[in-house]
Amino acid sequence: MAPEPDNLCCPGLADPVLSEAGAEELAQALKALADPVRLRLVHIVASAGEACACDLPALVDRSQPTVSHHLSTLVKAGILGREQRGKWAWFWVEADQLSAVREALTLS
Amino acid sequence: MAPEPDNLCCPGLADPVLSEAGAEELAQALKALADPVRLRLVHIVASAGEACACDLPALVDRSQPTVSHHLSTLVKAGILGREQRGKWAWFWVEADQLSAVREALTLS
DNA sequence: TTCTTGTATCGATGTTTGTCGATACGATAA
DNA sequence: TTATCGTATCGACAAACATCGATACAAGAA
Numbered sequence: 001m002a003p004e005p006d007n008l009c010c011p012g013l014a015d016p017v018l019s020e021a022g023a024e025e026l027a028q029a030l031k032a033l034a035d036p037v038r039l040r041l042v043h044i045v046a047s048a049g050e051a052c053a054c055d056l057p058a059l060v061d062r063s064q065p066t067v068s069h070h071l072s073t074l075v076k077a078g079i080l081g082r083e084q085r086g087k088w089a090w091f092w093v094e095a096d097q098l099s100a101v102r103e104a105l106t107l108s
Numbered sequence: 109m110a111p112e113p114d115n116l117c118c119p120g121l122a123d124p125v126l127s128e129a130g131a132e133e134l135a136q137a138l139k140a141l142a143d144p145v146r147l148r149l150v151h152i153v154a155s156a157g158e159a160c161a162c163d164l165p166a167l168v169d170r171s172q173p174t175v176s177h178h179l180s181t182l183v184k185a186g187i188l189g190r191e192q193r194g195k196w197a198w199f200w201v202e203a204d205q206l207s208a209v210r211e212a213l214t215l216s
Numbered sequence: 217t218t219c220t221t222g223t224a225t226c227g228a229t230g231t232t233t234g235t236c237g238a239t240a241c242g243a244t245a246a
Numbered sequence: 247t248t249a250t251c252g253t254a255t256c257g258a259c260a261a262a263c264a265t266c267g268a269t270a271c272a273a274g275a276a
Contacts, residue, residue, distance in 0.1 A: 020148070034142040036135040052222095069225090086273070087273050089222080219275080221272100238257090241254070
């Protein structure tokens with residue numbers, strides 16, 4: 001396959017541009033965004049500034065448990081913030097985290 | 109759950125910011141990027157400008173079929189370009205597609 | 217406290233996905 | 247042509263995931 005273990009055919013190919021750990025972390029954030037329902041949830045919340053969970057199942061046409069699971073995924077990934085207000089759960093977009101993902105996708 | 113079918117508790121929540129089809133398409137591109145091995149492949153290729161497939165299995169520590177499968181996923185998503193040169197397959201980053209993904213992640 | 221209601225968790229299921237060994241395809245070399 | 251070698255495809259398998267119904271939890275209302 002390759003000519004030699006450490007005599008690569010392409011120059012500059014040995015530099016660890018993106019570490020294994022860094023790739024794992026970025027992939028985790030991208031995975032949270034790489035679902036059509038979650039993308040729509042993020043856009044809906046972003047366009048409203050804030051949104052309470054009560055409206056979201058109807059807007060994305062999914063069951064309440066499914067939406068809850070997706071929201072929890074997005075919160076865990078740091079893309080959405082969450083706050084309980086009375087009996088309602090409110091969500092907003094963590095713009096910084098989204099920017100970080102965007103910038104991590106900027107290659108040299 | 110929600111107060112009324114079309115009397116939402118949050119203003120501006122009914123606008124279809126991101127269509128279902130648009131979400132599906134963007135999710136597809138993000139899914140192609142949302143894997144640590146594929147992310148490292150993209151970064152390796154980007155840092156070298158071009159890379160032939162021969163070196164990549166060793167650099168990402170995966171078998172040749174696995175790397176071939178990942179490269180094919182990235183090419184299908186439009187993130188990598190591919191050209192056969194003699195018996196070697198060469199890859200490069202399609203910067204435009206990557207920029208498009210980045211921009212699609214910019215909310216308002 | 218008891219009742220009501222919004223949200224999260226549990227359990228199950230069908231689908232997708234990352235991975236590899238074996239094998240087929242393709243292009244150069246002999 | 248035949249042999250060699252780089253790459254893609256096939257088949258299989260385990261792990262991850264999206265989804266939902268049922269149920270548990272939590273917070274206000276009565």
